[in-house]
Amino acid sequence: MTDNTDLYPYLKTLNESQRQAVLKTDGAVLVLAGAGTGKTRALTTRLGHILNTRTALPGQILAVTFTNKAAQEMKERVSSMLGGMDVGHWWIGTFHSLCAKILRSHAPLVGLTSNFTIIDTDDQIRLMKQIMQSHGMDTKQHSPNAVMGMVERWKDKAQNPADVKHEHSGDLAGGRVAFLYGEYQERLRSLNACDFGDLILHVITIFKDTANGVLDQYHHRFTHILVDEYQDTNVAQYLWLRLLAQKKGNICCVGDDDQSIYGWRGAEVGNILRFEKDFKNAEIIRLEQNYRSTPNILEAANGVIANNASRLGKNLWTDKDKGEKVQLNGVWDGAQEARMVTDQIERLKRNSIPYNEMAVLVRASFQMREFEERLNYCGLPYRVIGGARFYERMEIRDAIAYLRTVFSDTDDLAFERIINTPKRSIGDKTVRDIATFGRTNNLSLFQASKQMVGDGSLRPAVRTALGDLLAQFDRWKDLRDDINHVDLADTVLNESGYITMWQNDKSVEAKGRLENLKELLTAMGEFESLDEFLEHIALVMENQEKNDGDRITLMTMHGAKGLEFHAVFLPGWEEGLFPSQRSMDEKGMEGLEEERRLAYVAITRARKFCHISHAANRRMYGSWVSSIPSRFIGELPEGPIEIGVDGQLSAGYTHHNQHNDNTSSSFGARFKQRSSFNGNGREEAVHFVQASPSVNTFTSEGGYKKGERVFHEKFGSGLVISVENDRLEISFDKAGRKKILDRFVKPLGKAQVQ
DNA sequence: TAGATACAGCCTATC
DNA sequence: GCTGTATCTA
Numbered sequence: 001m002t003d004n005t006d007l008y009p010y011l012k013t014l015n016e017s018q019r020q021a022v023l024k025t026d027g028a029v030l031v032l033a034g035a036g037t038g039k040t041r042a043l044t045t046r047l048g049h050i051l052n053t054r055t056a057l058p059g060q061i062l063a064v065t066f067t068n069k070a071a072q073e074m075k076e077r078v079s080s081m082l083g084g085m086d087v088g089h090w091w092i093g094t095f096h097s098l099c100a101k102i103l104r105s106h107a108p109l110v111g112l113t114s115n116f117t118i119i120d121t122d123d124q125i126r127l128m129k130q131i132m133q134s135h136g137m138d139t140k141q142h143s144p145n146a147v148m149g150m151v152e153r154w155k156d157k158a159q160n161p162a163d164v165k166h167e168h169s170g171d172l173a174g175g176r177v178a179f180l181y182g183e184y185q186e187r188l189r190s191l192n193a194c195d196f197g198d199l200i201l202h203v204i205t206i207f208k209d210t211a212n213g214v215l216d217q218y219h220h221r222f223t224h225i226l227v228d229e230y231q232d233t234n235v236a237q238y239l240w241l242r243l244l245a246q247k248k249g250n251i252c253c254v255g256d257d258d259q260s261i262y263g264w265r266g267a268e269v270g271n272i273l274r275f276e277k278d279f280k281n282a283e284i285i286r287l288e289q290n291y292r293s294t295p296n297i298l299e300a301a302n303g304v305i306a307n308n309a310s311r312l313g314k315n316l317w318t319d320k321d322k323g324e325k326v327q328l329n330g331v332w333d334g335a336q337e338a339r340m341v342t343d344q345i346e347r348l349k350r351n352s353i354p355y356n357e358m359a360v361l362v363r364a365s366f367q368m369r370e371f372e373e374r375l376n377y378c379g380l381p382y383r384v385i386g387g388a389r390f391y392e393r394m395e396i397r398d399a400i401a402y403l404r405t406v407f408s409d410t411d412d413l414a415f416e417r418i419i420n421t422p423k424r425s426i427g428d429k430t431v432r433d434i435a436t437f438g439r440t441n442n443l444s445l446f447q448a449s450k451q452m453v454g455d456g457s458l459r460p461a462v463r464t465a466l467g468d469l470l471a472q473f474d475r476w477k478d479l480r481d482d483i484n485h486v487d488l489a490d491t492v493l494n495e496s497g498y499i500t501m502w503q504n505d506k507s508v509e510a511k512g513r514l515e516n517l518k519e520l521l522t523a524m525g526e527f528e529s530l531d532e533f534l535e536h537i538a539l540v541m542e543n544q545e546k547n548d549g550d551r552i553t554l555m556t557m558h559g560a561k562g563l564e565f566h567a568v569f570l571p572g573w574e575e576g577l578f579p580s581q582r583s584m585d586e587k588g589m590e591g592l593e594e595e596r597r598l599a600y601v602a603i604t605r606a607r608k609f610c611h612i613s614h615a616a617n618r619r620m621y622g623s624w625v626s627s628i629p630s631r632f633i634g635e636l637p638e639g640p641i642e643i644g645v646d647g648q649l650s651a652g653y654t655h656h657n658q659h660n661d662n663t664s665s666s667f668g669a670r671f672k673q674r675s676s677f678n679g680n681g682r683e684e685a686v687h688f689v690q691a692s693p694s695v696n697t698f699t700s701e702g703g704y705k706k707g708e709r710v711f712h713e714k715f716g717s718g719l720v721i722s723v724e725n726d727r728l729e730i731s732f733d734k735a736g737r738k739k740i741l742d743r744f745v746k747p748l749g750k751a752q753v754q
Numbered sequence: 755t756a757g758a759t760a761c762a763g764c765c766t767a768t769c
Numbered sequence: 770g771c772t773g774t775a776t777c778t779a
Contacts, residue, residue, distance in 0.1 A: 066768060066769085067768060067769080068768090068769080094768080094769060095768095095769075096768085096769040097769080100769095118769090120769085121767095121769095139774095139775090140762090140774080140775060140776095143763095196768085196769050197769095199769080232768090261766080262766085262767080262768085264765085264766065264767090265766085265767065265768075363765075363766075364765045364766070365765080365766085366764085366765085386766095386767080420755095423755090423756085425755060425756090426755090427755045427756080428755085429755080430755090461755095462755095538769080539769060540769085556765090556766060556767085557766080558765095558766050558767065559766090559767085577765095580765060580766080582765060582766095583765080583766085598766085619770090620764095621763090621764065621770065621771085622770035622771080623770090
């Protein structure tokens with residue numbers, strides 16, 4: 001080992017476990033890398049070391065990541081380690097892009113041609129909807145979305161339609177999901193298209209059929225396999241890896257079971273938990289020395305995650321100074337929470353912490369609005385990460401649909417999208433008629449349209465409109481070889497009237513949409529051909545994160561995985577919101593543990609300062625909801641926590657309160673009102689006071705009667721006009737009729753009017 | 755066919 | 770409370 005470090009100086013910069021992870025280059029290795037333990041460093045050094053020692057040539061390494069960003073980063077770091085070597089053509093990429101590459105070379109083996117299209121979520125749903133409708137199913141009663149979701153989970157498990165039994169459909173769509181899955185796959189094949197799941201599934205199918213020799217070919221090619229974020233792999237990806245690794249067995253998977261937060265999209269923590277069983281003589285290396293956070297932050301995170309039963313177990317440590325304690329605050333409502341956070345942000349800024357080093361991480365994106373409003377009000381610069389991505393925007397998808405139609409007569413999904421955009425008086429009925437005609441004559445929508453315009457089976461108005469459109473497409477198709485794809489796109493968007501449509505649109509967004517279309521043309525210019533561009537947008541749809549200046553980051557906890565900040569704010573730690581009621585309802589204990597891992601991920605994003613908060617009242621979907629502090633708050637160890645510097649309501653916080661026993665926490669008892677988080681979204685708005693309350697606002701007076709006069713802190717005095725359990729309908733003298741919970745009003749006589 | 759109205763559902767999100 | 774969609778009606 002000492003010899004090695006002399007020979008390879010870069011090994012000196014690693015700790016003992018990291019060095020092991022780099023040097024164990026043969027056999028199966030699982031690197032359990034806790035948050036902030038220098039995982040990426042170990043990983044890229046390992047790659048570089050394998051090449052440096054001539055253990056493998058660049059072309060013999062397969063490195064798999066989950067995001068393009070991660071792949072890009074790995075490429076850059078390995079390249080710079082090797083003195084700027086060109087890594088452009090190396091097999092470093094996402095599961096999907098690597099699979100697409102493989103599949104394009106062997107597409108006929110699964111009944112596709114090499115120029116198959118990759119459809120996205122939007123197309124998937126539309127296709128499934130069409131299929132359901134063509135089988136006479138009511139898509140209002142049975143959601144295509146839910147059906148598609150179930151199909152995707154099957155795909156995640158590498159189950160083909162033949163593997164899925166009728167009874168697996170459950171109650172969904174009248175138990176016909178398995179059937180619809182088969183239909184869907186058939187339709188995709190006839191469209192020469194794949195969805196994301198298929199990219200992996202088809203390659204597995206090809207690999208498994210040993211007669212074609214394809215797997216042999218890749219066994220020969222790849223001697224070393226490297227996988228990042230292994231805890232996020234689904235069963236299909238795991239099978240894909242195992243097939244590729246089974247010959248040489250040199251596979252190194254890096255991951256952290258405690259950071260598995262994508263179970264809802266098919267990831268299997270099980271893949272990492274049973275690694276030793278699946279790969280012979282597997283070695284597990286733990287990276288536990290954390291270089292990111294203070295001991296206080298780590299202790300808080302360790303304390304929470306220790307409540308999870310199913311984990312491989314690992315404990316982060318650091319030799320840093322204790323640092324500031326994690327702050328915990330309870331406040332009255334969401335608005336006060338946002339005020340408190342911005343106050344803290346301003347305090348940190350005064351202490352020379354740049355905004356770039358601060359992040360507000362929320363559980364659900366609806367929470368962001370409150371912070372955006374407050375940040376705007378305070379004039380603090382921020383950036384929101386997440387939300388609709390560039391290529392998912394309507395205008396971009398429309399523009400691409402035009403181009404796809406120009407380049408393919410058989411791309412029904414694309415043609416259908418724009419056949420009446422802008423409006424050409426070609427309505428649903430006409431489109432359905434054409435589709436039916438196409439199906440019976442085995443023609444695509446485009447081809448069927450042509451025929452029907454020719455044979456006069458359409459109404460004159462429709463016939464003219466459709467005929468004009470088809471003539472335009474013919475002209476554009478002729479232009480394909482004469483002008484470059486950017487000019488072509490420009491021509492198509494202008495001549496089709498699509499640009500004009502947005503120019504005439506008076507809505508607020510129209511201007512932005514036109515700008516996006518311009519940006520699309522610029523982006524296209526960076527590619528040689530339209531095909532290349534389309535492959536890019538299908539597989540490399542990264543979010544352009546403009547690094548424009550010093551700004552506070554506002555994002556979801558999920559989005560924050562892999563990032564770190566000096567200061568992290570974690571608002572909304574309330575039962576029902578976090579942990580999310582829905583996760584628990586749908587997945588029970590498993591769902592709860594995943595939420596807890598999310599808490600662990602969130603806390604460990606912080607380097608120096610972490611601030612957790614919860615509000616007693618929050619506006620959700622238009623109505624006010626009260627909730628008790630998150631059970632995760634009760635799981636925080638006492639030592640590293642400092643309570644209630646700002647929020648007077650946190651005084652009642654107690655440690656180690658049991659999940660199911662809110663009464664053991666005085667805080668919980670005080671706020672134990674409506675635990676109804678889900679299912680109540682549609683109820684009448686229940687207005688709570690928004691001003692800072694005195695505690696006795698919460699004591700229920702109870703027993704109001706119709707006709708009684710009452711006082712409300714915000715709405716003033718009023719008359720009770722109906723009583724339903726604890727809900728009162730009150731006609732206020734000034735504020736009008738409101739529905740109010742009885743505990744928020746007082747009998748008028750006792751009210752203390754300021 | 756298109757605009758008007760009713761109504762359900764609303765988390766997390768990569769490729 | 771907002772938005773996307775399904776249905777109704779001119």
